[in-house]
Amino acid sequence: MRSGRTDVISLIIPDLKNAYFAELADAVMTAASKRGKVVIIEQSGGSRTRELEILHGPRMRMVDGVLYSVLGLSQEDAGLIEIPTPMVLLGERIFHGPTDHVTMQxxxxxxxxxxxxxxxxxxxxxxxxxxxxxxxxxxxxxxxxxxxxxxxxxxxxxxxxxxxxxxxxxxxxxxxxxxxxxxxxxxxxxxxxxxxxxxxxxxxxxxxx
Missing domain, CATH: 3.40.50.2300 (Response regulator)
Incomplete structure (x- = not known):
């Protein structure tokens, strides 16, 4: 902990029962493992309240970065996702937010x-x-x-x-x-x-x- 790094990444997804998110989780965990990182998976259920609880909860202090597949929040909530932990947004709910963003065509x-x-x-x-x-x-x-x-x-x-x-x-x-x-x-x-x-x-x- 003296280095200020935990080698832990948080992956926030709506639902592991959805095949897409299960495959995404597998790909992230495989890539992280190759780099000596551990992944914590949080399921939001697509709930706006739950997504905010995760983003602003105490576990964010335990991770080095966040991959967040947003579903419950919307464009009007862009200001609510500003957190100290580095984050990359996934998906199509918030554009031009305060973080890096990966989406598809x-x-x-x-x-x-x-x-x-x-x-x-x-x-x-x-x-x-x-x-x-x-x-x-x-x-x-x-x-x-x-x-x-x-x-x-x-x-x-x-x-x-x-x-x-x-x-x-x-x-x-x-x-x-x-x-x-x-x-x-x-x-x-x-x-x-x-x-x-x-x-x-x-x-x-x-x-x-």
């Missing part, structure tokens, strides 16, 4: 996936995993990419094809697809917003075969 990736299906003659594509009222966040950005691809192809956006899946777990994807199939909604392709709900969709489709 959500709009571009979703647009490319939608383009791929449109080029194969599909015109009634489900936007599977949408959060209609979300602007900043993975779902909102991926829905924007879907919209841009439709516009580029000269097709109108149809709100009924945007399928809400609030939690991106496989069981939620399966349930949402069951509702779609039972409703009789016509579609000829699916742009799934993450792998887990895509697998859930497959389960529901197989059950009806």
């Amino acid at each position: 959500n709009i571009e990736a979703s647009q490319a996936a939608t383009d791929h299906l449109l080029q194969r003659g599909r015109t009634k594509l489900l936007a599977f995993g949408a959060h209609r009222n979300e602007v900043i966040g993975s779902a909102g950005l991926r829905l924007e990419g879907y919209r841009r691809a439709l516009q580029k192809a000269g097709l109108d956006y149809r709100d009924e094809l945007a399928i809400d899946v609030q939690s991106w777990h496989r069981s939620d994807g399966a349930q949402a697809m069951r509702h779609v199939l039972e409703s009789g909604l016509e579609f000829d392709g699916v742009v799934a917003f993450n792998d887990s709900i895509a697998l859930g969709r497959c389960v529901s489709c197989r059950m009806l075969d």
Whole structure:
């Protein structure tokens, strides 16, 4: 402790049951181990209150740095994430905050996936995993990419094809697809917003075969 370093990193994620975050945790722990570091995993459940408790809790004094996958906080909370411990934000909830930030090209990736299906003659594509009222966040950005691809192809956006899946777990994807199939909604392709709900969709489709 005399060096002022603990060789411990905190990884704050919403939910280890989500395959994406489980894989992220594995990758972080593997990389940290190679450098002689230890990782403490904190699950926030996507709760704003819980995320703030973790960020401003006593354990922050025990770590050298924080990797924080933000979900409960939003752009308006950017000032609340200023802490003495070095931190890197992950995800799409807060932009232009006081820390370094790693994200992915959500709009571009979703647009490319939608383009791929449109080029194969599909015109009634489900936007599977949408959060209609979300602007900043993975779902909102991926829905924007879907919209841009439709516009580029000269097709109108149809709100009924945007399928809400609030939690991106496989069981939620399966349930949402069951509702779609039972409703009789016509579609000829699916742009799934993450792998887990895509697998859930497959389960529901197989059950009806």
